[in-house]
Amino acid sequence: MLGTLARAATVALVTVATALPAAAEGDPPRAASFLPANVSVAIGLRDGDRHVGAFRALLEELGFEKSDAHRAFFRTPQILGARIGLGLLAASAGTDEWGAIAAAAGRDVAIGIRWEQRARVIAVLVPRDATTVELLLEGVTRFAGATPDGTVAGTDDRPIAITSVRGRAFVATCAGVILVATDRESLADAIAAGLGRAPSFSGSAAHDTVENTVPTDAAAWAWADVATLRTRLERAGRWPTRIPQPLAAFIAGGWWHHLSSTDRVIAWALPTAPRRLTVEARVDGDAMPSSHEGFVAPASPDWSAREIPGYVGEVSVTRDWATLLSNRETLLDRAGAGTLAKFLTNAGNFLGDVDLVDDVLPHVRGTTRVVAAEQTFEATPTPALPAFALVTPLADGDGRLARQLEKAAQIAFTFINYQAMQQKRPTFMMDTGRYRDHRVLSTFFDETPATPPIRFNFRPAVARIADHYVIATSRELLEHVADRVLDATRTPAPSPPPDRLAIIGAPVARLLRLNREQLVTNRMLDEGVDRRRAARTVDGSIALLDFLGGARLAATTGDRGTRLAFTIDLTAPPQTPTPPSSGSAR
Amino acid sequence: MNGAGDPLRPFAASSATPWDHAAATHLLRRAGFRPTMQEIERAVGAGVDATVDRLVDGEPEARRASELDALGDGIARRGELDRLRAWWLQRMRYTTRPLHARLALFWHGHFATSDRKVKSPTLMLAQLRTIEAHARGPFGAMLRAMSRDPAMIVWLDGDENVRGRPNENYARELFELFTLGVGHYSERDVHETARAFTGWHQRRGTFAFRPRSHDGGDKTIFGETGPFDGDDAVRLALAQPAASRFLAAKLLREFVTPTPNEVLVTALAQVLWESDFDVGATLRRLLKSTAMFDPAHRRTRIPSPVEFVVGVARSLEIRTRGPVLARAIARMGQRLFEPPSVEGWPGHRHWLDSTTMLVRLNAAVAATAPGSADRLARRYALRNSAAARRFATTIALDGAPSTALAERLHALDGTPSAVLASALRIALTAPEYQLA
Numbered sequence A: 001m002l003g004t005l006a007r008a009a010t011v012a013l014v015t016v017a018t019a020l021p022a023a024a025e026g027d028p029p030r031a032a033s034f035l036p037a038n039v040s041v042a043i044g045l046r047d048g049d050r051h052v053g054a055f056r057a058l059l060e061e062l063g064f065e066k067s068d069a070h071r072a073f074f075r076t077p078q079i080l081g082a083r084i085g086l087g088l089l090a091a092s093a094g095t096d097e098w099g100a101i102a103a104a105a106g107r108d109v110a111i112g113i114r115w116e117q118r119a120r121v122i123a124v125l126v127p128r129d130a131t132t133v134e135l136l137l138e139g140v141t142r143f144a145g146a147t148p149d150g151t152v153a154g155t156d157d158r159p160i161a162i163t164s165v166r167g168r169a170f171v172a173t174c175a176g177v178i179l180v181a182t183d184r185e186s187l188a189d190a191i192a193a194g195l196g197r198a199p200s201f202s203g204s205a206a207h208d209t210v211e212n213t214v215p216t217d218a219a220a221w222a223w224a225d226v227a228t229l230r231t232r233l234e235r236a237g238r239w240p241t242r243i244p245q246p247l248a249a250f251i252a253g254g255w256w257h258h259l260s261s262t263d264r265v266i267a268w269a270l271p272t273a274p275r276r277l278t279v280e281a282r283v284d285g286d287a288m289p290s291s292h293e294g295f296v297a298p299a300s301p302d303w304s305a306r307e308i309p310g311y312v313g314e315v316s317v318t319r320d321w322a323t324l325l326s327n328r329e330t331l332l333d334r335a336g337a338g339t340l341a342k343f344l345t346n347a348g349n350f351l352g353d354v355d356l357v358d359d360v361l362p363h364v365r366g367t368t369r370v371v372a373a374e375q376t377f378e379a380t381p382t383p384a385l386p387a388f389a390l391v392t393p394l395a396d397g398d399g400r401l402a403r404q405l406e407k408a409a410q411i412a413f414t415f416i417n418y419q420a421m422q423q424k425r426p427t428f429m430m431d432t433g434r435y436r437d438h439r440v441l442s443t444f445f446d447e448t449p450a451t452p453p454i455r456f457n458f459r460p461a462v463a464r465i466a467d468h469y470v471i472a473t474s475r476e477l478l479e480h481v482a483d484r485v486l487d488a489t490r491t492p493a494p495s496p497p498p499d500r501l502a503i504i505g506a507p508v509a510r511l512l513r514l515n516r517e518q519l520v521t522n523r524m525l526d527e528g529v530d531r532r533r534a535a536r537t538v539d540g541s542i543a544l545l546d547f548l549g550g551a552r553l554a555a556t557t558g559d560r561g562t563r564l565a566f567t568i569d570l571t572a573p574p575q576t577p578t579p580p581s582s583g584s585a586r
Numbered sequence B: 001m002n003g004a005g006d007p008l009r010p011f012a013a014s015s016a017t018p019w020d021h022a023a024a025t026h027l028l029r030r031a032g033f034r035p036t037m038q039e040i041e042r043a044v045g046a047g048v049d050a051t052v053d054r055l056v057d058g059e060p061e062a063r064r065a066s067e068l069d070a071l072g073d074g075i076a077r078r079g080e081l082d083r084l085r086a087w088w089l090q091r092m093r094y095t096t097r098p099l100h101a102r103l104a105l106f107w108h109g110h111f112a113t114s115d116r117k118v119k120s121p122t123l124m125l126a127q128l129r130t131i132e133a134h135a136r137g138p139f140g141a142m143l144r145a146m147s148r149d150p151a152m153i154v155w156l157d158g159d160e161n162v163r164g165r166p167n168e169n170y171a172r173e174l175f176e177l178f179t180l181g182v183g184h185y186s187e188r189d190v191h192e193t194a195r196a197f198t199g200w201h202q203r204r205g206t207f208a209f210r211p212r213s214h215d216g217g218d219k220t221i222f223g224e225t226g227p228f229d230g231d232d233a234v235r236l237a238l239a240q241p242a243a244s245r246f247l248a249a250k251l252l253r254e255f256v257t258p259t260p261n262e263v264l265v266t267a268l269a270q271v272l273w274e275s276d277f278d279v280g281a282t283l284r285r286l287l288k289s290t291a292m293f294d295p296a297h298r299r300t301r302i303p304s305p306v307e308f309v310v311g312v313a314r315s316l317e318i319r320t321r322g323p324v325l326a327r328a329i330a331r332m333g334q335r336l337f338e339p340p341s342v343e344g345w346p347g348h349r350h351w352l353d354s355t356t357m358l359v360r361l362n363a364a365v366a367a368t369a370p371g372s373a374d375r376l377a378r379r380y381a382l383r384n385s386a387a388a389r390r391f392a393t394t395i396a397l398d399g400a401p402s403t404a405l406a407e408r409l410h411a412l413d414g415t416p417s418a419v420l421a422s423a424l425r426i427a428l429t430a431p432e433y434q435l436a
Helices: A001-019 A046-061 A066-075 A078-094 A097-105 A128-142 A184-193 A205-213 A224-236 A244-259 A292-297 A321-326 A333-353 A355-364 A402-421 A475-490 A505-514 A516-527 A531-546 B021-030 B037-046 B048-057 B064-068 B071-079 B080-095 B098-110 B122-136 B139-147 B150-156 B169-179 B185-198 B230-238 B242-254 B263-274 B280-288 B305-315 B322-331 B354-367 B375-380 B385-397 B403-410 B416-427
Strands: A041-046 A110-116 A117-125 A145-153 A160-165 A169-174 A179-181 A220-224 A266-275 A276-284 A311-320 A365-373 A385-393 A428-435 A438-445 A461-465 A466-473 A499-505 A548-557 A562-568 B200-203 B208-209 B217-223 B224-226
Touching: A041 A046, A041 A205, A046 A097, A046 A531, A066 A078, A066 A531, A078 A097, A078 A128, A078 A169, A078 A548, A117 A184, A145 A475, A160 A184, A169 A548, A179 A184, A205 A220, A205 A266, A224 B150, A244 A266, A244 A276, A244 A321, A244 A333, A244 A385, A244 A548, A244 A562, A292 A311, A292 A321, A292 B385, A311 A321, A311 A505, A311 B416, A321 A355, A333 A355, A333 A402, A355 A402, A365 A475, A365 B185, A385 A475, A402 A428, A402 A466, A402 B098, A428 A475, A438 A475, A438 B224, A461 A475, A461 B354, A505 A516, A505 A531, A505 A548, A516 A531, A516 B064, A516 B071, A516 B080, A516 B322, A531 A548, A531 B305, B021 B048, B021 B385, B037 B139, B037 B385, B048 B098, B048 B280, B064 B080, B071 B080, B071 B122, B080 B098, B080 B305, B098 B280, B098 B305, B122 B150, B139 B230, B150 B200, B150 B208, B150 B280, B169 B230, B169 B242, B169 B263, B185 B217, B185 B230, B200 B375, B217 B230, B224 B305, B242 B263, B242 B280, B305 B322, B305 B354, B322 B354, B354 B416, B375 B416, B385 B403
Parallel strands: none
Antiparallel strands: A041 A110, A041 A220, A110 A117, A117 A179, A145 A160, A160 A169, A169 A179, A220 A266, A266 A276, A276 A562, A311 A365, A311 A499, A365 A385, A385 A466, A428 A438, A438 A461, A461 A466, A499 A548, A548 A562, B200 B208, B217 B224
């Protein structure tokens, strides 16, 4: 992908050097006006040069160039070679490498893709600094091997020259706009659209929708003709009508319904804060059929997991599980239904005379969450994992279900112990106690070896906390969750989006550092690289996570559409890694 | 015996059997894995004696292999058997001591112990370490060490071998599979030897002798009577004439020919006997011998999957992904640390059937995909098609392709790296390449 973009950028620069006309007077043309109306995908970048400048300033502010991540990924021989080439080129144009990138990003960029026998790509660049671009191109043309490839009709009978780069890319300039295409015909179509001789994307209803939907301060936008793409994939048998895997089907089935019935998807990117980028997407589809009603459910009032010590992240989904499970034959294919049937049979073995679908799930209403947090150990297992807690609302007034679920948990632990004994592995001890006046069933190992294996990450505990049922892999996380749930019961927060995913970079980086040696080992064995190279990649990846303040995905599924918002926050990494602050393991 | 009829007399190059690229490749392949062109050139220049001495004594280990070696304990401690296989294979791929690696593999099959019963990668790794430590030394010392090896004790039920209720599993395999072979011991020898090993247990992965479980009474083994223990049983087994012949035949099948004749077995047994079963000294003599380079013995042996895959990777100087290697080798019928039975892998013709042959061919095709030989062509400065063809036939076909293959190779045209990749693909999928 990067190679393709680099080639496209090079070709664009070549074109301007060979045929850059004087800057047009008045308002510059819109890049989207050069995309033919029949593109299947259109992407726009607004004021790219300014965003490049802001991005460069942000990297300096965060100290990225002094990080292990920079050392690992941007000081490889290949990258250094490319940077030297770019630096020399930029110097010849009187700028630096960032200046060259900004000039190439231009004032307005549009990219269109048409799918016919193969993907045909058209890129349109409206430069802001035409002089710098022209100087840059003088250098590029010496290396690119571009050759003239005839002309197409321009304005006032003045032909527009086309340049071919080894037959793989075709470039031209028209009214101060640089055009690049992967085939000559697409380039001619783009010129015709730009000159008003053929329908243009900017004159289409699709573009009107983009204009009306995308905020004016968005840095980039994308539009896809999903109906056409879907038809092609359906013909190729690559668009499943149902998601085969049961869990994935119950999580994504609503989104899939909208994606399967919509004619378009629109997305845009907004730098909503100095260190934050938000990408939003909108999928409008047909109304949910009755079989899918379980996907549209109100979220539970929020209790914040963010304050849990060592919080790593969470996944939250809001479903009417009872309705979904009752429609499983419609929502799943035969194989998926079979897999689910096996799961329900196994669950039945533990639940006894209580039926999961008929007796338990009708009482599970609201948002089910899986929270992850760091844990501390007497002796750190290898690998060290975070603790997880599954927290689900459970309307269980008299506590009958909770008692039944505790019995099921005891049977499950006994079963696990039976298997462990067969394998001569340590077994769980079970204990019941109370936490903040709530009964808790917890487990522990009676002896911890000096170098514990992976199973020592898991010492499950279960409890009914207020109107929630909690299954955690450590008692201390269960207690932290209990604190948050009980405190929120007193002062409930506003309802959040129904479906969420969040992850925080710093604790993940700490966990990876704990497992660094194993990660290096795995890379050496899996990739066949030496220790130095393996360590550089692992350390670089961990250092990259230090810059991730957080990443969040929120999804709201309504009757006729799905809204997605992905937010990423960057942060300056801590000077030294800090240990987790949660309590000790039991 | 060191006369003209001695098959173990030192190899002397002649016009009929010159010391050339083909001979050097044969030696390196049999006493290690398929070699790189650089290794072949080096061997040709150094001569037989120096090359064999270097193989037997070993060179300083490559940094890469040493780095890998240090990872084993951590992998085993985490109980990751699949990754332990990948680890061992990567060590074989990058070691500068290929004969030592081959010997470890050979003894792993000889003392076949499976994690399916041991259920402890840590113990399996400890056994491999023991094997590696004794692989070229006196066989008696290795037997004594293996008799105390915790994985072996678990594998052959040593913990159940107690005074008054001897468990004969280890004693039986000691004679049948490790030292003598069927027909050279009696049931009484087995029973009495089991008594000698009573109390040789393991506790938490460490050898533990339990005096209270040991039967200290007199035993009669091979006609000798005394209060023997396990070490005595090993000594008595190796004193049997059949022991040197048993081991000689096995070494010959591994390194010289799958069908050694009586003269050859007798000669090598004599070497073993006279060296007090010193494996390194015996191999040094064998690898320098006329028998080793006998044209009748060349390309007669079907390499194991591990030899095949590691050999391809080493000779083509491919960067390998350990788990991918391990999976391919398992599909070819060899799962390290999990031999199929106490007898190990049957080997030779048993390695090939319609399924495993297809897997080998697929691996060969994958290793020679378009673009795969670019680095090799650059490294050896192959400037034209002829040089690329010559290179491929030297490292893959001992420089002597069949007429049909030669015609196919001659028809190749294109850039040197493209011709090299195509030539290697033709060579690696040829029937002659499947024989080492």
